[in-house]
Amino acid sequence: MDCSEGTNTDRSARGRTVGHDDSPGAAPRASHVTSRALFRGAELLHIEHEGQTYILRKTRQGKLILNK
Structure with missing residues (x-):
């Protein structure tokens, strides 16, 4: 199953939002921090x-x- 359907998933996760929705006003579902x-x-x-x-x-x- 492709996890990126409907969302943009950043697989590098270097302090960026992961699995975010690009629609206006959408909140990030996950973020990465060490x-x-x-x-x-x-x-x-x-x-x-x-x-x-x-x-x-x-x-x-x-x-x-x-x-x-």
Whole structure:
């Protein structure tokens, strides 16, 4: 199945919108960002989502854990 039907899919995903719809006023369905860009050297990242705060943290093994 071709994933690009009806949308433009950027397979390189270098900080660009992925799987976006070109119709006027359409919001991107997905975007790409590296964890390095998000954390900027920190070990914890506080994320506010719909009035709730979540903590994204890196483990010593390089995994990511999201807690409320």
